Amino acid sequence: MLCPEVWDFDSALKNTHIHRKSGNEILEHCEDVISNHHLNHHVSVLISDCESIPEDLSNILKTDCEYYRVHLPLASLIDKEFIDLFILAGGEVSALSIGTRLDADDCSAALLPSGHFVLSVGGDRFRSLGIEGVATSPDRYGIVIDLRKPYFKPGKSNYDRTLRSLSKFDPVNFDFIIAWEPHDEKICPSTIAKYLADKGYRVQQCQPHFEYKVDNAVSIPSLRETPETELLEWLGAHSLGVFRKDSSITSPETAEYLSSYEAPTDCTKSKKTILFQWTGFFTRKRFVHLFKKLRHYSSEKLKDSSWISLTVQGFMDSPVAWKCTPHGLYRNSDEQYTIFIEKEKLQCMAVLPSNGKIK
């Protein structure tokens, strides 16, 4: 008989890998990565060396970035009038249920800018719903409904059955965060909030949280020489404030006892490093715009040796990560991407599911 394994426990966390890309067609790849990550929660931008705080960059995700918290039933998101007004007319709706934990609660729902309504439900719930879906993990099912399909309309059996099932859903109402990017700049994105408020749902406007930090004389690792794991670790350590002077560390011996972390060896000293961080709910279009601005800034004002990083993270309990691919239960929101922008060069590192692709 084989001896059971009682000592080696593999970390269940490691089911993702870093996909690093640079060189040819990198611009298209970066744009693909940005537009395929639909539901974004946190973004941080690091400028490794600059003279002053670029005001135009700091304001970019502050103005017109409101989103709405709405208490509504699932069935209202597949209401024909809602689909016609906000999805089929050319706009992009992003919505996500909040307070619904993917690993513990029965249902998590999202509406993607691509027009897909996605549900992640437990086994019992899935069987009682009677809607087509696929198993995503043990006793967990993913349901994807394409709201843009011409046959998904009242009178068709598929639509009627889905509406009937969602109308019977218990609990009836979910808390959603919702944002709308209209197809026409003249239309105000708050139209969706007015529509939902007129329907009698409780709507609350939310603002992204913004903060920035300036650090002087920071050792910045080289993008070309540093391995990706070390580079991302350094970026994480810097963003979390690991290198800032801390009152808990009273002497070099204490610092040595607490941590053996060593920054990458190939570093250059920067005069001033700026870190912008925004948290809330952002549509993918915002990042397409931000990416353009950052590239413009890098070509105009960035020093030759310095770089900019753009890191975007999703929600832990979102039913999807990239495109419509289901979010693994043990992956938290590890699926994220970091784009490094140099004066004339781009580099993208995306954390993908093991053996997974974005497209």
Next chain:
Amino acid sequence: MEFCYLDITLDLAVEKSISAVSFKGHVIKCVKNVFGEFGASHKIDVLKYDLINRSAIIRCPSTFYVKLLSALTLSGEFEGLACCYRLNRSSPYLLSLLSNSRTYEHC
């Protein structure tokens, strides 16, 4: 070496501030209680420590992650006070600990 990063908080029965050194000492003691000298010989780093909330970002080798977590879960006493460790977030990427969408209040 591959690492895992944990964002943990030490909850105590009585409000008390603890230094970073005592915090790390307790983490190692917890590991030693369950896995002995061999377990305690694994490298555990306290990258960042918040004195007020007694929360820390710690790093350990990926292969030791499950054992560290079990040792922290089984700990129940800090210098005679009832205690427990709360895992806020864990990830193989330090960058992931920048945000926690579960605890974020949208307003």
